[in-house]
Amino acid sequence: MNQKLKRIRQIFIALILIAAVEGFSSCEKYSYAPPAVDPNQAWHFxxxxxxxxxxxxxxxxxxxKQFPDLRxxxxxxxxxxxxxxxxxGETSRLYHQMSTNSDHIPRSTDTEKLKVLYWIRQGALNN
Ligand code: HEC
Structure with missing residues (x-):
């Protein structure tokens, strides 16, 4: 094979490898994105x-104890x-406790906190 063709083939392979690595790392980033919670969806108690x-x-x-019975x-x-x-909702004692009290922050996921916030915003219905 002549030198020029060989060079082109090497560049081609390099490009495919770069694309593969990029593709892989972007997939990884995507899988760490927090799941979306839709504020406009109706959230039910x-x-x-x-x-x-x-x-x-x-x-x-x-x-x-004295703090709210959540059963x-x-x-x-x-x-x-x-x-x-x-x-x-942001300043409600429920959401505030879940999102700013260091003892309570790890007790629910970000998704769960958002569901609580949106449910309060939608009127905290017994639905
Ligand atoms: C390990 C025990 C424990 C767990 C689990 C726990 N809490 Fe609490 N919670 C407490 C204690 C103790 C208090 C009272 C002292 C304080 O405010 O930290 C409290 C207080 C609260 C209050 C009252 C805050 C106020 O303004 O007076 C709310 C609301 C609350 N918790 C919500 C929750 C929610 C929602 C969860 C679950 C996601 C939860 N807690 C899980 C122990 C707990």
Whole structure:
């Protein structure tokens, strides 16, 4: 094969390798992007919010102490009567506790925090 063709082939292979590496790393970046939570979707207390409490919060929030009882069937009243879900959602005691209290931040994912925020913004309905 003449030298010129060989050179072209080398450059071609190099380009394919670069494309493969780029493709791979961009895939990796994509997989770390946080999942989107749609603020305009209707968020429901029974199916979206209570499961967050039931799996992450009820070991402590079980009605024994003064802070809100987050058990299924108790939580809605505890949160609304206790003044934990007020507008604007960002400053509500519930969202504020989940997103700024260092003990509480790791107890729910970013996705779960956003669902709670959007549910409060949509009127904190018992839906
Ligand atoms: C390891 C025990 C524990 C777990 C798990 C826990 N909490 Fe708490 N929570 C506490 C304690 C203790 C307090 C009261 C002291 C404080 O405010 O940190 C409290 C207080 C609160 C308050 C009241 C804040 C206020 O303004 O008075 C809210 C709301 C709350 N927690 C929500 C949650 C939610 C939502 C979860 C689950 C995502 C959760 N907690 C998980 C122990 C816990």
């Amino acid at each position: 029974q199916t979206d919010i209570q499961p967050i409490f039931s799996s992450n919060c009820v070991t402590c929030h079980n009605g024994v 299924d069937g108790k939580s809605y009243l505890a949160l609304t009567k206790g003044g934990f879900v007020t507008l604007p």
